[in-house]
Amino acid sequence: MKTLIFSAAIADAGNAFYIPVPCRGNVKSVRVACDVNMVATGTVILSRGATAVNTITVPTGDKAAGTVLDGVPDTTNKALIFDPNDDTAANKVIKVTADATILASAGNMVFTIEYDDSAYVALASLEA
DSSP states (O other): OEEEEEEEEEOTTOEEEEEEOSSSBEEEEEEEEESSOBOTTOEEEEEETTEEEEEEEOOSSOBOTTOOEEOEEOTTTTTOOBOTTOSSGGGGEEEEEEOTTSBSSSEEEEEEEEEETTOOOOOOOOOO
16 A cells, blocks of 8 residues: 655646556545635545546535545445556546635645555456
8 A cells, every 4th residue: 555645736716637656556545635725515536537536525514724534435436447557648647636616715735645556457267
């Protein structure tokens, strides 16, 4: 398991940015905190290409600066594999999309991602 920590400046109009993955693996969990208020129902989505793997949603009632929120893994796609050696560009990065309603004003968000580098793909056995 690897812990990826990064900070990003987020405009109050929303942002999308990309984090190169260090090795083959998947997003196990994500946490976020911000230096300004987070607005109720705002979201940050971590995805592989257009497919969400984890979503952080601000619960009812704005959250004060410094509040830590945990993401919720996507039920179907939480185990999608990222791989820096993949031929598909979208599989080499974690796409992070903060919607336009997430923050009360422009601010900095700090993300902590637990990245499972022991990911594998189960294959059916081949007959001899």
